Amino acid sequence: MDATPGVSLVERARALAPLIAGEADEIERTRRLTPAVVSALIENGLYRALLPQSLGGAEAAPDVFMQMLEEIAKADASAAWCLGQCSVCAMIAASLDHDTAHEIFNTPPGILAWGAIAHEARAVEGGYRATARWDFASGSRQANWLGAHVRILSGDGTPRRHADGSPEVRTILFPVASATLHDVWNAIGLAGTGTDSYEVRNLFIPERFATFRDVPQALREPGPIYRLGTGSAFSLGFAAVSLGVARATLEAAIALARGKHQSLAASAMRDNQAVQGLIGRTEGDLRAARAYLYATANAMWRDLSATGEFSNAHRTAVRLAATWTIHQSARVVDAAYHMAGATAVFRSNPFERRFRDMHAIAQQIQARDTHYEDVGKLILAEGR
Structure with missing residues (x-):
């Protein structure tokens, strides 16, 4: 790993965002991450976010992992999705003998x-x-x-x-x-x-x-992150990706509203009270979703770090927060897309791709409506 010592994963991700955003059109066209993006992610150690420290990984806490993915997702959802997927897959190293894990993850590219x-x-x-x-x-x-x-x-x-x-x-x-x-x-x-x-x-x-x-009994690494398990790590990671996409889409709508004159309108969108109210409500929705996801993750992480146990209650809480965050992020993207009007349908503008990406995220397993049913069943069963 060639990453600069002392620079956090989140800072590295933020620094890479302009490069990734510049490659986004080529990523879309070729349907794969470009060599420049892959090399940058590898050289900055981002694929190793959840790899054990004993193998040269960061063994990052959930909130760091999530913030890293948010920053990448603001630049390109596909890059963030791949990074999140492969980072969580690397958690399997904690259940392998050291030599086997070393062979897989320390032979370039180690993905x-x-x-x-x-x-x-x-x-x-x-x-x-x-x-x-x-x-x-x-x-x-x-x-x-x-x-x-x-x-x-x-x-x-x-x-x-x-x-x-x-x-x-x-x-x-x-x-x-x-x-x-x-x-x-x-x-x-x-x-x-x-x-x-x-x-x-x-x-x-x-x-x-x-x-x-x-399976906790199979773990060979002591770090509490590995007791979280890949299922819940995927949920938190992909919910963070959805937040990044939503934030980038809303920011694009705000930038548009500051300068655009709607057809037949005498003033800029920024002076339209309906637009002002929509931006305010949508901003509140996005901040609430992010706060809920991170509060749930941090409460879980405090208990997991203290006890070494990932409880069923926390597993349910993570699933609910991640599912709801993805759905709320999709609503934010929809609001921003509609706010942009006809501008949003052109591929040259920063709305159409994010709209499609967000709705692809919302169709994935982490966003299934049946998760609400599972949570509701548990809530109704309490006190029996």
């Missing part, structure tokens, strides 16, 4: 990506064999390692189960060169994330490259 849980791997002598295809591997075009979450089958093909009867699920890790990547990511937003599919056939995965994800 791991993975997709959704699916399919099986069969236990064989010395490891596992897998033939499968997985989807939604954001950041895979920058990665040199891929992972997959699979149900484990015994040698005779029967599912392996834990003592409570639940299926045994492991995360298997393998070099990108061992897989075939399928360019399938032609989406309305987050175009540059390269959220592709990937496939392996009869691939042997040595035992040391298969581990349990988000």
Whole structure:
């Protein structure tokens, strides 16, 4: 890592924003992060935000990780999404033996990506064999390692189960060169994330490259961030990305309102009381969403750091705050987009892409409405 000592991850991210913003059109056009952006993120250590310190990572607290992603998202949502995805994937290092983790994360570029849980791997002598295809591997075009979450089958093909009867699920890790990547990511937003599919056939995965994800008993690192788990880290990270997109879109609308004369209007938008009121309310909505997300994250982090336990109550609180923040950010973007009028529909202006990116974020698993149902069910069950 070539990052300047003593300069925080957030400061580095903020310093990189002009470069990333300048590359945003090319990221959109080529549907991948540009070499200049990837190199800058690597050289400044941003992909290593959640990697253990024992491996040269920052092992950052959640609020630092979130602020880092906000700053990048203000410049380009796809860059922030890839950075958030691969940073959280690196948390798996805490469940690997040191030599294995060193091989994966300290061999340049040291980037791991993975997709959704699916399919099986069969236990064989010395490891596992897998033939499968997985989807939604954001950041895979920058990665040199891929992972997959699979149900484990015994040698005779029967599912392996834990003592409570639940299926045994492991995360298997393998070099990108061992897989075939399928360019399938032609989406309305987050175009540059390269959220592709990937496939392996009869691939042997040595035992040391298969581990349990988000299982405290499997952890080999003492840092409390690893007890948070990747699921909740993804929620906080992607909610922070949505805040960055919302802030950039609202700022663009404010800048437009300061100078634009609407058609047939005698004065600038800045003097229109309806516009003034909309900006005030939207600013309040965005500040409230950010305050709620960070208050939830910080309360969780204080307790987790003190006790070493990530409670179910905090897990639920993080899920609720992240989901609501993404939805609220989408409302902010919608308000800013409509405020801009016809200006917003042109690709040359800073609204159309962010509108599409924000609504792609809002369709992801972290923003599902069913999360509200889960939280409501728990609230209604209290006191039984």
